[in-house]
Amino acid sequence: MKTRTFMDKVVLYAQAGRGGNGCNSFRREKFVQHGGPDGGDGGCGGNITLVGNHDENSLVRLYFTPHQTAPNGGDGKGKQLYGRGGKDLYIAVPCGTEVHDRASGMILGDIKEHGEELLIARGGKGGLGNIHWKTSTHQAPTEKTDGYLGEYVELRLELKILADVGLVGFPNAGKSSIITEISDAHPKIGAYPFTTLNPIIGTLIYKDYSRVTVADIPGLIEGAHEGVGLGHDFLRHIERSQCLVFVIDMAATDGRKPHDDYVALRKELELYQSSLADRPYIVVANKMDMPEAADNLVEFKKETGVDPLAMSVLDNVSIEELRQRIHAMMKELGNRPPA
Ligand SMILES: Nc1nc2c(ncn2[C@@H]2O[C@H](COP(=O)(O)OP(=O)(O)OP(=O)(O)O)[C@@H](O)[C@H]2O)c(=O)[nH]1
Ligand SMILES: [Mg+2]
Known part of the structure; x- marks a missing residue:
């Protein structure tokens, strides 16, 4: 059985630690009469916190371990000893994780940066030991309180990859x-549709040390908004991209007209989220090494009015040009100063 390696939507059941109970105890020591109360407080239960981590690229780990529990606080003890605090539980999630309340759907947080923390369940406070009830008129108190329960939350985590x-x-x-050619990523390549089943991120590093991240998502087909093919599901991963690169098979390898592909892609984006279709973009005419591609390109330009970047991965044509165009487009957007 193939093991799942990617998951972008999971449910998380998080139980923070319970506070320890307060202690009811009296000082008993040789030669000390009426030692008085000395029961300490219980320790606090552990909190549960989500932490953004750029080494994580999927929520698959939580998919397999959806129940997360933080340790309870220790009970208080005699001799005024406080219970130990429950250790906080930190759960690493990929940057770009949106956290929703499962029942209401409300967004509780959006973890974008490495190291960014979101406290999701607070541990219960510890109970009070009998020492707190000591007064001049109440010198042998036996009152104490139990620790409070830790918070329990049910969350829906959704990963929206952060790529430029x-x-x-x-x-x-x-x-x-x-x-594969323009970045450091090496996804699977195959002469059949739907080779890519999960989003892949590649990083482009330029001479001025600026970096741009690119996301390769599974192919879209007409009717994706109705769930055809792999559907719209993966468009979520380019929702946050600042610009887009449309890749058109100019050789019409699968028998479709390049113009129709382009129109269908734009329509699918529009149907998914109209703002996506308004982003700056580059159109790439790929597979220009194939004999039928040149004629198709002329027709494509005439029909769409778009002048795409003619490219061939096979013959290594326009690879650097695409890298530079992406660089220029990102610079124009001004969001990535050189590192
Ligand atoms: N002739 C030619 N073939 C190419 C070129 N670029 C890619 N191919 C071939 O086209 C096929 C599909 O390439 P992929 O890179 O897997 O395509 P994809 O768009 O990622 O496909 P999915 O992951 O299925 O959506 C492979 O057999 C590649 O070798 C090119 O410039 N010229
Ligand atoms: Mg692919």
Whole structure:
């Protein structure tokens, strides 16, 4: 059985630690009469906190361990000893994780940065020992309180990958081939549709040390908004991209017209989220090494009015040009100063 390695939506059941009970105890010592109360307080239960971690790229770990519990606080003891505090539980999640309350759907937080923390369940306070009830008129108190329960929450975690640029295209258009050439990512490449089943992120590093991240998502097809193919599900991962690269198979390898592909892709984006279609974009005409591609390109330009970047991954044509265009587009947006 193939093990699941990617998961972008999980439910998390988090139980913070219970506070320890307060202690009811009296000082008993040789030569000390009426030692008085000396029961300490219980320790606090452990909190549960989510922490953004850029080494995590999926929520799969939580998918397999959805029940997370923080340790309870220790009970107070005699001799005024406080109970030990329950250790806080930190759960690493990938940057770009949105945290929703499962019942209401309300967004509780959005973890974007490495090291960013979100406290999701607070541990219960410890109970009070009998020492707190000591007064001049109440010198042998036996009162004490139990620790409070820790918070219990049911959350829905949703990963929306944070990449600067999103690659969109029909299956088999060559998206994974392109990301392999322009970045450090090495996704699987295959001469069949839906080779890529999970989003992949690649990083482009430029001479001025600036970095741009690119996301390769599974191919879209017409009707994706109705769940055809792998559906719209993965578009979530380019929702936060600042710009897009449309990859068109100009050789029409799978028998579709490149113009129709382009129109369908734009329509699917529009149907998913209209703001996505308004982002700055580059259109790439891939597979220009194939004989039918040149004629298709002329027709494509005429029909769409778009002048795409003619490219061939196979012949290594325009790879650097695409890298530079992405760099220029990101610079224009001004969000990534050189590191
Ligand atoms: N002739 C030619 N073939 C190419 C070119 N670029 C990619 N291919 C081939 O096209 C096929 C699909 O490439 P992929 O990179 O897997 O395409 P994809 O868009 O990632 O496909 P999915 O992951 O299925 O959506 C592979 O067989 C590649 O070798 C190119 O420039 N010229
Ligand atoms: Mg692919």
